Amino acid sequence: MLSRIAKFQTFEDTLEAFERMEKNIFVGRKFGTDEFNVLLTAFCTQRQMKEARSVFNRMHPRFSPNTKTMNILLLGFKESGCFSDGLRLLTEMEGVNCLPTIETITTLIHGAGVARDIAKARELFEEFPMRNLRPDTGAYNALLSSLVRCRDMESATGLMDEMEEKGIEHDNITYHTMFFGLMKSKNLDSVSELFDKMTKENFVPKTRTVVMLMKFFCANYQPDLGLNLWGYLLERGRCQHGHALDLLATSLCSHGKVQEAFECSKQMxxxxxxxxxxxxxxxxxxxxxxxxxxxxxxxxxxIKRLQNILPPSRGHATGILYPTKMD
Known part of the structure; x- marks a missing residue:
């Protein structure tokens, strides 16, 4: 509710709503740090970081900020592109013995990537051991994203290999980020190699990554690679989004592979x-x-049999309109 008020009303209105909630709605309950964090989240969600900072400065003597408070503000600064403000906040919070977590440093690494400050992203990542923290998949993904943003695909590939060596699991964000970077560099061979690696690891990507891959394969006149992706997913019980079929079937038909397009549609x-x-x-x-x-x-x-069970939505096929065409 506070987030909605922050979005549509003024800063003062939001603070007044917070005060009314404490006095009139949650009667007898003294608001603490958790409620303070909710108020900060309301402003950070709307990327109103000037207001969030003002609330923090005005109210933190009343509410003792904790690590969650810091992470909320850091995420807001990151989403707003205010990386330097995030670094200053880290220094402030450490000064009052509010120690950062993996999430804290990961957010800052993301922020450094958004700011294209790869040196700072690396520095923050290398500080994990000094803070007695062990980087997880999310932390590696943050640095990976920063490297990809700076188009340093060689280092990004090395980092992905390091994850494997250290037993850090690759997740969908890892693969999606790497595929995205390699596609931006227009390196079809490297995309194909990463696709092979993914299949050998028996990793099943999410729909967003599948559609991105399918679009890339088809745009680069590689319908066979798209067909391989389709078959790989079907073998693992995944039925893909209709847009993936649209891309693949169009590419197959344009390359004279109508039979394959028919089979994919039938499988769907x-x-x-x-x-x-x-x-x-x-x-x-x-x-x-x-x-x-x-x-x-x-x-x-x-198609007509499926319609009896699941009525089609707008844009779905309804079958042959003029049967006489087939006579």
């Missing part, structure tokens, strides 16, 4: 997912041109 329908109207019309055109009406009928039957 078999798993209870609608195909798009655009994909069906494209297949309809190519299959009619090839005189392969049997496959078109197969898709039509599957």
């Amino acid at each position: 329908l078999e798993r209870g997912r609608h195909v798009s109207e655009a994909v069906f019309r494209m297949l309809e055109r190519f299959l009619l041109q090839a005189g392969d009406t049997e496959k078109l009928r197969t898709l039509d039957v599957m």
